[in-house]
Amino acid sequence: MIRLELENAVIKYGDTAIIKNFSLKVESGEMIFVTGSNGSGKSTLIRGIAGLLPLSSGKIFRAERVSYVPQVEEADRNFPATVKEIVLTGTQRKGKLFYTQNDKKLAEKFMKELGIFELSDSKIKTLSGGQLRRVFLARALCGEPELLLLDEPCAGLDAESHKILFGCLQKILEKGCAIIMVTHDDSDLEGIKNSRVIEMSNNHE
Amino acid sequence: MNEILEILSYPFVIRALISGSLISICASILGVILVLKHYSLIGHGLSEIGFASLSISSALKISPMIISVPSVIAASFLIMLTKAGDTAIAVASSAALSLGIIISSLTNSISNTSSFLFGSVLAVNEADLIFSVILSFVIIILFVIFYNRLFLITYNEDYARSLGINTAFYQIMISLLTALIVVSGMRIMGTLLISGVIILPAVSAKNLASGFKALIIISGVISILAFLTGLIISFIFNIPTGAGIILTNTIILILTRAIKTK
Numbered sequence: 001m002i003r004l005e006l007e008n009a010v011i012k013y014g015d016t017a018i019i020k021n022f023s024l025k026v027e028s029g030e031m032i033f034v035t036g037s038n039g040s041g042k043s044t045l046i047r048g049i050a051g052l053l054p055l056s057s058g059k060i061f062r063a064e065r066v067s068y069v070p071q072v073e074e075a076d077r078n079f080p081a082t083v084k085e086i087v088l089t090g091t092q093r094k095g096k097l098f099y100t101q102n103d104k105k106l107a108e109k110f111m112k113e114l115g116i117f118e119l120s121d122s123k124i125k126t127l128s129g130g131q132l133r134r135v136f137l138a139r140a141l142c143g144e145p146e147l148l149l150l151d152e153p154c155a156g157l158d159a160e161s162h163k164i165l166f167g168c169l170q171k172i173l174e175k176g177c178a179i180i181m182v183t184h185d186d187s188d189l190e191g192i193k194n195s196r197v198i199e200m201s202n203n204h205e
Numbered sequence: 206m207n208e209i210l211e212i213l214s215y216p217f218v219i220r221a222l223i224s225g226s227l228i229s230i231c232a233s234i235l236g237v238i239l240v241l242k243h244y245s246l247i248g249h250g251l252s253e254i255g256f257a258s259l260s261i262s263s264a265l266k267i268s269p270m271i272i273s274v275p276s277v278i279a280a281s282f283l284i285m286l287t288k289a290g291d292t293a294i295a296v297a298s299s300a301a302l303s304l305g306i307i308i309s310s311l312t313n314s315i316s317n318t319s320s321f322l323f324g325s326v327l328a329v330n331e332a333d334l335i336f337s338v339i340l341s342f343v344i345i346i347l348f349v350i351f352y353n354r355l356f357l358i359t360y361n362e363d364y365a366r367s368l369g370i371n372t373a374f375y376q377i378m379i380s381l382l383t384a385l386i387v388v389s390g391m392r393i394m395g396t397l398l399i400s401g402v403i404i405l406p407a408v409s410a411k412n413l414a415s416g417f418k419a420l421i422i423i424s425g426v427i428s429i430l431a432f433l434t435g436l437i438i439s440f441i442f443n444i445p446t447g448a449g450i451i452l453t454n455t456i457i458l459i460l461t462r463a464i465k466t467k
Binding site (some may be wrong): 019050051052066067068070075076079080081082088089093094095097098099121139143149181 | 224241353354356357359360361363364365366367368369370371411414415416417419420434
């Protein structure tokens with residue numbers, strides 16, 4: 001089943017086209033690694049797919065349930081919120097205003113899988129960068145995504161956290177979710193079955 | 206004690222007490238979102254536009270609400286939706302303040318200016334009381350219904366948009382409610398000081414709260430405490446109500462900061 005289809009997509013910042021005539025088709029259970037040098041448009045591409053940047057031209061079809069994990073640097077670390085409060089927001093959807101018991105169970109499940117359950121009531125400002133990345137991933141997984149978008153989720157992760165993250169990603173791939181991950185680290189590209197690498201170049205096509 | 210009982214026997218005091226308490230609670234709830242989204246200056250900008258509109262309505266001898274409500278709402282939409290920066294807000298508020306002062310001077314209504322700027326409990330009439338009760342009820346109901354959404358959007362608007370949520374709707378809602386609370390509160394608290402009533406309790410509560418819900422509750426409690434104390438101070442020392450409330454809020458802020466750094 002197709003989870004994402006981009007056809008001749010163009011994404012601009014002001015008058016400058018960062019992504020030009022880009023096409024991509026992603027099936028369920030498939031993992032796409034997006035690599036490339038700084039400024040090659042990796043994050044722009046993923047933000048465009050997430051619906052945060054409009055397509056100037058071209059077509060996009062994306063699955064109904066999409067979860068996006070931004071770079072941890074984008075987070076407001078001083079926001080007065082606990083881990084549990086942030087993770088639960090991943091279950092929100094258009095037209096759904098209240099959390100159900102099932103939402104709370106999902107949040108608990110993914111916090112346990114990612115080894116952050118003990119931190120449920122901790123303020124987010126007390127977390128390390130690696131722990132916050134796992135909080136964002138748990139939040140994204142709570143939405144039971146059909147398409148998961150990850151912007152450099154491994155930066156700064158220790159070996160143990162890296163292993164937990166990839167174990168978790170493998171499981172959701174097997175359930176039919178498609179994943180697009182921006183990465184700088186070549187070691188990320190190994191160990192996931194059914195994966196492809198797209199290298200972004202400076203002409204962004 | 207007898208003095209307080211005597212004060213409470215005046216109908217205008219009872220009106221000010223009910224209206225001010227409700228406005229204080231609602232202003233502090235909205236303040237939490239504005240502070241966390243780094244929009245703290247918005248209340249200040251809107252209140253000075255409110256001052257200009259009060260001066261115009263006083264000069265034209267018409268009900269202040271007729272001009273204040275649409276002009277402050279329009280200004281709030283412009284500020285929030287265009288994401289106007291601090292400089293644009295500062296320019297607009299200075300211009301509005303000077304316009305208000307010029308109109309008051311030219312129309313010889315400058316005697317009202319002190320009451321407009323710093324607030325007066327005498328300013329609350331029955332229509333104001335009804336407006337503030339209805340507005341507060343609406344704000345509290347909306348916060349209960351949209352609590353989870355407002356938390357998400359306040360923390361990370363981009364993430365909310367990626368979930369397909371219409372964040373512009375919530376921005377308009379917050380703009381509208383902020384504008385209405387400024388208009389509703391500016392005559393009792395003062396146009397120069399209503400922004401402090403919105404922002405200060407949230408800043409103080411941030412020093413004590415661990416989570417978002419706790420922040421809203423503590424902010425509300427601080428706000429009503431500061432209002433009641435400020436009102437009593439203003440009666441005892443015969444000073445403008447808004448000044449008494451803001452002074453109390455400032456002392457609370459210093460105390461909470463001291464508790465935090467302990």
